[in-house]
Amino acid sequence: MNFGDVIGQAFRLIFSLDPDLLEIIGRSFQVSLSSVVISAVVGAPLGAVIAMARFRGRGALVVVLNALMGLPPVVVGLLVYVMLSRAGPLGVFNLLFSPTAMIIAQTVLITPLIAALSRQIVEDVWQGYAEQFRSWGIRPIRAVPTVLWDARVGLMTVLLAGFGRAISEVGAVMIVGGNIDHLTRVMTTTIALETAKGDLDLAMALGLILLLMSLLVNALSHAVRRVAGPAASLARV
Amino acid sequence: MKNGWLRFLASVLIVAFAGGLAAAAAADRPLLVLSTTSVENSGLMAYLLPKFEAKAGFKVVLAAFGTGQAIRAARNGDADLLIVHDKPSELAFMADGFGVERREFMYNDFLVVGPVDDPARIAGMTDVEAALRRIVATGALFVSRGDTSGTHKAELRLWAAAGLDPNSFDVSWYRAVGAGMGATLNAAAGMQAYTLVDRGTWLAFRNRRVLKALVEGDPRFVNQYSVLLINPERHPHLQHDKARVLADWLVSPEGQDAIGSFRVAGEQLFVPNAHQRNASRRE
Numbered sequence: 366m367n368f369g370d371v372i373g374q375a376f377r378l379i380f381s382l383d384p385d386l387l388e389i390i391g392r393s394f395q396v397s398l399s400s401v402v403i404s405a406v407v408g409a410p411l412g413a414v415i416a417m418a419r420f421r422g423r424g425a426l427v428v429v430l431n432a433l434m435g436l437p438p439v440v441v442g443l444l445v446y447v448m449l450s451r452a453g454p455l456g457v458f459n460l461l462f463s464p465t466a467m468i469i470a471q472t473v474l475i476t477p478l479i480a481a482l483s484r485q486i487v488e489d490v491w492q493g494y495a496e497q498f499r500s501w502g503i504r505p506i507r508a509v510p511t512v513l514w515d516a517r518v519g520l521m522t523v524l525l526a527g528f529g530r531a532i533s534e535v536g537a538v539m540i541v542g543g544n545i546d547h548l549t550r551v552m553t554t555t556i557a558l559e560t561a562k563g564d565l566d567l568a569m570a571l572g573l574i575l576l577l578m579s580l581l582v583n584a585l586s587h588a589v590r591r592v593a594g595p596a597a598s599l600a601r602v
Numbered sequence: 603m604k605n606g607w608l609r610f611l612a613s614v615l616i617v618a619f620a621g622g623l624a625a626a627a628a629a630d631r632p633l634l635v636l637s638t639t640s641v642e643n644s645g646l647m648a649y650l651l652p653k654f655e656a657k658a659g660f661k662v663v664l665a666a667f668g669t670g671q672a673i674r675a676a677r678n679g680d681a682d683l684l685i686v687h688d689k690p691s692e693l694a695f696m697a698d699g700f701g702v703e704r705r706e707f708m709y710n711d712f713l714v715v716g717p718v719d720d721p722a723r724i725a726g727m728t729d730v731e732a733a734l735r736r737i738v739a740t741g742a743l744f745v746s747r748g749d750t751s752g753t754h755k756a757e758l759r760l761w762a763a764a765g766l767d768p769n770s771f772d773v774s775w776y777r778a779v780g781a782g783m784g785a786t787l788n789a790a791a792g793m794q795a796y797t798l799v800d801r802g803t804w805l806a807f808r809n810r811r812v813l814k815a816l817v818e819g820d821p822r823f824v825n826q827y828s829v830l831l832i833n834p835e836r837h838p839h840l841q842h843d844k845a846r847v848l849a850d851w852l853v854s855p856e857g858q859d860a861i862g863s864f865r866v867a868g869e870q871l872f873v874p875n876a877h878q879r880n881a882s883r884r885e
Contacts, residue, residue: 451679451837459839461680462634462665543665546648548632561784562643563791563809 367566375570379577390578393551396464396538397531400471401479405524408476412483413513417491417505427484433477438470442540445470449541462543467551470537475527482526486519487512521586529579552578632661633844636681638752639782641827642666644802644871649864654857658847668782670750676700676830679837683845684830687752692828703831707852707876708861710825712756714817715787715804716742716796724796730820731764738766741775743795747786748778752825757798760822787813800825802871827872829853852876 378386415426447453449461449469460466490512491505498508513520535553542549544558552575559568641647647664655662667675669686676684677700684701686692695701714724714733722742724733737744746768747754761768768776779789783803790797791811799807804815829849834842851857858874865871 450675451839453678456679459631462663543667545634545663545665548663549665558643560788561639561782563784563787563807565788565809 371566371569372573374566375573375577378570379574386574388547389550389552389555390574392464392549393532393553393575394578396467396551397471397528399468400475400531401524401528403468403472404476404479404527405520407472408479408527409483409513409520409523410509411476412480412485413487413509414506415480416484416487417495417508417512427481430477430481430484434481436474436477437536438474438534439536439540441474442470442537445473445537445541461541462545462549464542464549466541467538467549470541471531471534474534474537475531478530479523479527482523483513483516483520486516486523490516490519518590521590525583525586528582532575532579630661631841632663633682633841633848634680635662635664635683635685635848636672636675637664637666637685638669638672638687639666639784640687640753640800640803641685643782643784644800644806645866646802646861646864646872650852650857650860653860654848654851657856658844658851660844662848668747668749668751669755676832679832679840681832682841683848684832685827686830687825687827688755689826689828691755692830695830700833700836701830702833703849704828705830705849705853705876706826706828707858708827708872708874710801710827710872711818711823712753712798712800712825713804713815713823714796715790715799715810715813716816717794717812718814719794719812720814720816722796725814725816727817728819730760730817730822733817734760734764734766737796738771743793744776745786745790745793745795745797746776746778747783747798748780749782751783753783753798753800756825760798763822802866805866805869805871826875 412430415423415430445466446461448455449458449466450456451461460469494508494512494515495505498505533553535557538544538549538551539554539557542551542554544550544554550558552571556568556571556575559565559571635647637647642664643666651662651664665681669688669691672681672684672686673691673695675681677695677698684695692701692704696704714730716722716724722733722737722740724736727733727736746757758768777789777793777795779786781789783799784807786797787799787803787807788809789795791809791813794812796816829852831845831849832840832842834840852861853876858876861872861874862870
């Protein structure tokens, strides 16, 4: 394999605006961004509650949550497959081998990650506020939105970590999506397929494009942070 | 409005979930065919399906797994139609009442490929049993699919025919990679090992490197593909009518001609043979 050729092919693919490739890139983003949004809506408040509340078994819950960050995608895929299969409990919804199934699998995969990392970040922010809120007589649960807002810069990085894990995994989406052309084919399953066909140059070029897309998302979020971050801090002062 | 935001959160989730379900249910569902990696990696279905769809007027989508995994998914009711290539497991599928009709409709053949320097000296042999025994005798590297696919099961039958038991093979030379055909070829190319491959995948494969076709033409290499219709009584939710239209087309003169006209690098990959075969039917 010649890396010059691979890079050349990657750029030719990008600038050719091949409709199939654009469709696959679009689906990768659709699936992984949807998963991140749902996981954020569930995971960030969950992490915040665990960070701020004090209850029996909290330490054990934190350990379990942290361990779940290491969930293997293929196991999540299998679990979701068994649930969504016609023979499984959610079979009637007919979701297997659909983008929805892929979103469900990736949501299961990254919600613990987002919850665990949010827990850590919110805990640090909460340390500075706990006394104040208590003196005002505000219950911690009511303070969740405020604290989440205050921790938003750190939480943005958490979301990026979740997005990175979602868009790069192949084990779960392959099992529940089936890598069906024009339906459930995403970047990672395409790379796996081209590798299986022995077209290593094309597979590598697609990998490079995936990396560029990831770079783009991170650059965008960095720009947003630079614009929104300082202004918001001023408003708070 | 205590916990108002929590309630808001819950309603957003419910709406999103219900919306997703409704969208999934409302979509005009394409026919889902579960097929084997050899059929997809060779490009056959990508060649056939547009021809069929133009005629039939509905969409067909294809998910590719090994024969073992495809049949398991079909047992669970997760496929509208099955195209596989392992007669014993197909017959078991029928006997267990999951299939209503099994039609053999095309074949290709297997071959043994290996490194050009050919340490076991099997190049040009046409007797696969003798070739396999020679690989064992020299302890040359052999890569097995090891994934209960049709090709893997065919390989196991060939070892058995040669009077050998793969369970007794040492990992020092016999490597079961548990992967699809393409990944197995990549492994064989990387290890400079022998492996069994179907001709379709082999001809379409782009990363041969040191690999070369060495043993071919043995009658035991015939690789028969069948299309299996699934029992509506077992799985009433499936699209049985559409499935039958596709199965009928595959065995029709038009479908058979299309299969015979598919070529990769000028070579015919699959031989249509529906007319010579009797469909086995479960009454």
